[in-house]
Amino acid sequence: MDLITAIGLVAGILTTGSFIPQIVKIMSHKSAEDVSLLMFLIIGCGQILWLVYGIYINSLPVLLANAVSVLLISFVITLKLRYDGH
């Protein structure tokens, strides 16, 4: 693997992994009132497009990071909808 792909993969691990503290925070507080649903919906749509872009430009970091992010963001949205009902 070349250096730049490695930088891209580390970037992807950070921006993708960044959603995990938010998930932990929502689950421990059992609250997501201050978390913007709109933000996560827009990110989700954007990352589906990044996924398409990553496939076309043949960039493994862009493809991998956004595939995992779409999953994590779906989980944040599920938690937000669940706790906002309380």
Next chain:
Amino acid sequence: MDLITAIGLVAGILTTGSFIPQIVKIMSHKSAEDVSLLMFLIIGCGQILWLVYGIYINSLPVLLANAVSVLLISFVITLKLRYDGH
């Protein structure tokens, strides 16, 4: 501009613009308690690396989206630190 660059730019506008509702929400609630500081710090570091990656692979969408995102995330972190002191 080719189609795939256009898809990348739309993806960038969505994932970058997604931080704006969060900024509006924090400013209107004057609260950011449920917002994860760690999440935004990690995203910020990740996007600086994406910026480097975007420059190296010569991808205008990756470069532009992450340059603007770094600015917006710095603003979210500033707001979080400001309102958490209250």
